[in-house]
Structures are given as C-alpha cells and as structure tokens.
Amino acid sequence: MSEQAPDTAGRELAEEARDRVRFEEEALSRADQVYQVARHLAGSKEEAEELMQETYARAFRSWRSYTPGTNMRAWLLRILTNLNIDRGRRKQRRPPERSLEEGDYSLYDRLEETTGAGSSEDEERLLNRLSQSDIVDALTALPHDFRDVLVLVDLGEFSYQETAQILSIPIGTVMSRLHRARRLLKQSLAGSLENER
Amino acid sequence: MSESPCAKCERLLQLYLDGGLNEIEAREAENHLDDCGYCHRQYRFERAFREHLRKTLSEEPMSPELRIKLAALRSDVRPAGDP
Ligand SMILES: [Zn+2]
Numbered sequence: 332m333s334e335q336a337p338d339t340a341g342r343e344l345a346e347e348a349r350d351r352v353r354f355e356e357e358a359l360s361r362a363d364q365v366y367q368v369a370r371h372l373a374g375s376k377e378e379a380e381e382l383m384q385e386t387y388a389r390a391f392r393s394w395r396s397y398t399p400g401t402n403m404r405a406w407l408l409r410i411l412t413n414l415n416i417d418r419g420r421r422k423q424r425r426p427p428e429r430s431l432e433e434g435d436y437s438l439y440d441r442l443e444e445t446t447g448a449g450s451s452e453d454e455e456r457l458l459n460r461l462s463q464s465d466i467v468d469a470l471t472a473l474p475h476d477f478r479d480v481l482v483l484v485d486l487g488e489f490s491y492q493e494t495a496q497i498l499s500i501p502i503g504t505v506m507s508r509l510h511r512a513r514r515l516l517k518q519s520l521a522g523s524l525e526n527e528r
Numbered sequence: 529m530s531e532s533p534c535a536k537c538e539r540l541l542q543l544y545l546d547g548g549l550n551e552i553e554a555r556e557a558e559n560h561l562d563d564c565g566y567c568h569r570q571y572r573f574e575r576a577f578r579e580h581l582r583k584t585l586s587e588e589p590m591s592p593e594l595r596i597k598l599a600a601l602r603s604d605v606r607p608a609g610d611p
Contacts, residue, residue: 355602362598366590380594387598436538439573454576466584485578486585491548510542517577 354394358387361404368408371482372415374471382418386411408487412479412497438517445524461520469519477512480505533560537567545574 366383373379389410390397397406442457470478483494484505491509495502537560543549544557561568 351603359595359599359602362595363590366594367586367588370588371585376588380591380597383590383594384597384601387601391601391603436570438577439570454573455580457573458576458580461580461584463584463587466581470585485582491546506543506546506548509546513542516581 350399351394354397354399355391357403358390358394358407361407362387364404365407365411368482368487369411369415371467371470371486372412372479382411382415385414389414405487405489405493408483408489409497412483416479416498438521441521441524460524465520465523469516469523472519473512473515477508477515480508481512481516484509534564534567537561537564538570541567541571541574545571545578 362383365386366379369382369386370376370379373382386407390407397403439457442460445460470481473481479498480494483489483497484491487494489497491502491505495505498505500508537557540549540553540557544554549557561571
C-alpha cells in the first residue's frame with residue numbers, strides 16, 4: 332500500500348503536464364484572433380508583437396488560473412488589454428472638441444456626395460472608397476480610451492458588460508466612449524475623403 | 529421646441545444597433561426607420577460600415593516569426609516526441 336503514494340504523485344504530475352500542454356496548444360491556436368485585436372489596441376505592428384509576447388509569457392505562467400471550457404480568447408484578451416494599459420503608453424491625445432455636433436450621418440452623406448451616386452448606391456461600393464490605410468490610420472489616431480472600447484467591442488466582440496469589466500470603467504462610460512469613438516472615426520474618414528478631392 | 533424625428537433617430541441609431549434601447553425607444557426608432565427612406569439608408573449604411581470595419585481591420589495576419597516566438601514561450605513539459 333505504501334508504495335502507492337509516489338505512484339499517485341507521479342500520475343498527478345503527468346496529468347498536470349498534460350493539462351498544461353493542452354492549455355498551451357489551445358492558447359496558441361487562438362493567437363491569430365488575439366493578434367487581430369492586439370494589432371489595433373497597440374499603435375503599431377511592432378508594439379502589437381511585443382504585446383503579444385508579453386501576453387503569452389504571462390498566460391503561460393498563470394495557466395492554472397484559466398478555467399478549462401471557458402472562453403480562452405476572452406481570457407487572453409483580458410490579459411492583453413491590461414498589459415497594454417500597464418505599459419503606460421498613454422501619450423494621451425486630446426479628442427477634438429469642435430465638430431462633434433456634426434451628426435453621425437455625415438460620413439454616408441459625404442460618400443454619397445463624392446461618389447455622385449443616387450440613393451440606390453449600395454453600401455459596399457461606397458465603403459470600398461475608403462482604403463484600408465485610411466481606416467487603420469483613422470483608428471490609430473483615436474484617443475486611446477476611445478480606441479480601446481471600439482476595438483474590444485467591434486473586433487474583440489466583447490459585450491458592454493465584459494468591456495466595462497476589462498477596462499474597470501462603468502458600463503455607461505463604455506457606451507458613451509463607444510459612440511464618441513465611432514463618431515470621431517467616421518468624421519475622420521469623412522475628412523480623408525475631403526482631402527482626396 | 530421639438531426635435532425633428534430624423535435628428536432623434538440619428539441619435540438613437542447607434543444605440544439601436546448596439547441593442548442599447550429599451551422596448552419603447554426601439555419601437556419608436558423602428559417606426560421611424562420604416563417611414564423614412566433617408567434614415568433607413570443611414571441605418572443600412574451604418575450596419576455595413578461596422579461590418580466593413582471588422583473585415584478591413586482583420587486583414588493583416590500575424591507574422592510567421594511572431595508565431596514561432598510565441599510557441600517558444602511554452603514550458604518545456606512537452607511529452608517526448610512532441611514537436
Ligand atoms: Zn428620418
């Protein structure tokens with residue numbers, strides 16, 4: 332009977348090693364999805380890559396705090412968002428105070444105007460007038476607080492509640508920042524169309 | 529002074545799309561969207577815009593180098609024979 336103890340311990344160790352490997356494989360299999368969010372939370376590709384490495388280093392260290400069967404991508408993104416905030420990369424740009432009264436409708440109106448299209452123009456065609464770099468630049472130029480919320484909700488697909496928890500802000504703040512972020516983004520895109528003319 | 533229905537709809541549209549309106553407000557927005565071609569086009573555009581944003585911003589894949597670096601961060605408890 333007494334020789335069973337080391338045996339059990341050995342089995343437990345082996346099991347733990349297996350769990351850990353399974354965890355690591357699953358975390359790595361989510362890396363592409365996590366990267367899509369990291370890329371736009373961070374200001375540049377280089378920063379995003381650093382952030383990914385810090386996140387995975389942290390995740391692999393604290394793998395025991397992950398509950399198997401729960402949302403791995405969300406778990407990783409929570410770590411990533413907090414590390415990103417901790418990096419103190421907040422060279423806060425002040426959001427433009429002017430022009431916010433300009434309505435939400437302005438981007439569409441501008442696109443229709445500049446495309447010279449009638450009302451039947453389909454949305455996809457209008458949107459294709461916005462280049463990928465215009466969109467990425469406009470997002471990068473958003474104040475961090477706004478960008479975080481927009482990226483977590485629209486790219487991370489977190490609910491308002493989850494986003495509020497991740498960022499430790501009230502849910503009402505999530506909503507107001509989100510709306511401001513979308514509005515600023517659209518205004519800046521409408522501006523980029525203006526410049527092309 | 530009462531606000532034009534379009535201005536109100538414009539203000540509610542984001543919340544509507546985010547599912548952030550209560551039942552009465554949502555119905556009000558829907559009624560206006562049904563009646564007003566302009567707001568309805570804005571609504572369709574807004575939906576398409578969000579989708580476009582998501583697609584456009586997800587187009588840049590992770591580099592193979594980063595993938596290798598992340599894999600290298602794993603512990604060394606790999607069972608024998610595992611890569
Ligand atoms: Zn209307």
